[in-house]
Amino acid sequence: MTPNTARRNETSRRAILTAAFDLLQEVGYAKVSIEGIATRAGVGKQTIYRWWPSKGAVIFDAFLLLSEGAEGEPPTLPDTGDLAADLRLVLRATVEEMNDPRYEQPMRALATEITLDPELAAAYAQRLDGPLREAKRRRLRSAQQAGQLADDVDLDVAVDLIWGPVLNRWLYRSGPLTTAYADRVVTTALDGLRPRRPGE
Amino acid sequence: MTPNTARRNETSRRAILTAAFDLLQEVGYAKVSIEGIATRAGVGKQTIYRWWPSKGAVIFDAFLLLSEGAEGEPPTLPDTGDLAADLRLVLRATVEEMNDPRYEQPMRALATEITLDPELAAAYAQRLDGPLREAKRRRLRSAQQAGQLADDVDLDVAVDLIWGPVLNRWLYRSGPLTTAYADRVVTTALDGLRPRRPGE
Structure with a gap:
């Protein structure tokens, strides 16, 4: 692949993923089609099918693009030494994101896809939720080492107790x-x- | 309505809801159709449309039928006085139900319908989850009165902390x-x- 082709491919990829995400917000998951994404992104349907097997897979990658940090850095949680304050800060930000109408439709679409599709759930657990969950565990481990968390607390259960209720609600x-x-x-x-x- | 008509209606209603639930288990939500339910139940499509506006509504009522106690009694949680033991018993039963392949497809279908449809979510909160949540709060309130729960614990948050993680996982x-x-x-x-x- 020449540098030019690689650049063109990357441009198309981003255009497709942005189009998928925009359409999700505007019309909801059920009404998004590969054809609609192609039209919106200004590419042919075949370009999309060359890279993704299904609508669910495109949408998953759209979320992955959104979650990529500036330099692909792994996510981290604030660590001021005050665990309760740090957790409140992070959980409030999550609540605000969930209440943001721009994310409402896309996030619900992703949630239902994961609920129904074990393969997508595995990809989500590994690529999207995995790095975030590791960051949460890291913050809790630091608190545990500082004596602010009981020694016998299972950090995965702790993550579930803190983040589960908000997600469910x-x-x-x-x-x-x-x-x-x-x-x-x-x-x-x-x-x-x-x-x-x-x-x- | 004569008693005979009422009985026939109730028989049809149960046949339709049972057919809906069986089909959910066998083919998954996406492939269930009103037509398929009608064929399986031995009724005309019009009979179904007379009582329910959509596939989601039929399936919701199928869950409601399943959750109805023998005499329509409200659900209760065990109360042996040992809160931890009682909660473990109930949560283990929930885990076993979730791992039961017969419930896998139908419960996931219900979950995704609720995620996507605010009206169905409201019906679920009121008619299906409501009575169960009240039973959970009642058990926790009894523990609080016995001094086993801190006085300032919000019982709704407590319910979310106990049942949320299992649901999410x-x-x-x-x-x-x-x-x-x-x-x-x-x-x-x-x-x-x-x-x-x-x-x-």
């Missing part, structure tokens, strides 16, 4: 998804449901 | 969904992530 629309809710989840996960002694 | 297939995982979620939610003093 969003998916199932089971209650108002507010920053106050996010704060309460952080406090409750850290303190636990059983009473603590005063001052503990 | 199932939806996103983010890890093995075992009874050991369910047990660990219960312990971690009750104790919290922060260290406790020895013996507490």
Whole structure:
């Protein structure tokens, strides 16, 4: 491949993925078609089929493009030493993203694709959620080493307790998804449901 | 309506809902059609359209039929006085149901319909999840009154912390969904992530 071809390919790839994401926002997953993406991106349908086997696969890569850091750096969580404050900051940002109408349709489309398709779920777990989950575990491990987390806490269970409720409330629309809710989840996960002694 | 007509209607209704549920298990949501349900149930398509506006609505009612107790009694959680043991019992049963291949396809179909359709999500929250959530809150309230839960715990957040992680792990297939995982979620939610003093 000449440098020119590589550059043209990369330009087409980005145009296709951007078109897929824009259409998701505008018309919803059910109405997005390979044909529609091709028209919007100004490429032929065959160009899309050469690189992706299905609509779900294009959309997955559109999310991957969105999540790529500037230099492909792995995600990190803030670490000020104050675990509760750091978690509140991150979880509030998640809540705000979930409440952003621009992400509403695309994120729901991705969620349903993952729910129905085990292969896409595996790709999601490895390529999209994997690096993020590792960043969460890293932040919690640092807190554990500082004595702010019990030694016997399973860090994967901890990640699920902190991030699971917000994701569920969003998916199932089971209650108002507010920053106050996010704060309460952080406090409750850290303190636990059983009473603590005063001052503990 | 004569008693005979009412009985015939109820028989048709159950035949349709059972057919819908069976087809969901066998072919998956995408391939279920009103026509297929009608054929399987031995009724005309018009009979189905007379009672339900869409495929999603039929399937929702099929779940509702499944969840109806013998005498329409509201669901209850076991209350032996040992909160941790009771929660482990209930959460293990949930895990077993989620791992049951008979429920796999139908439950995923319901989950994706709820994710995409706000109206169905509202019906689910009110008619299917509502009574169950109230039963969970009731069990936790009884524990709170017995001093086994901190006074300031928000019972809705508590329900989300206990049941959310298992639901997520199932939806996103983010890890093995075992009874050991369910047990660990219960312990971690009750104790919290922060260290406790020895013996507490």
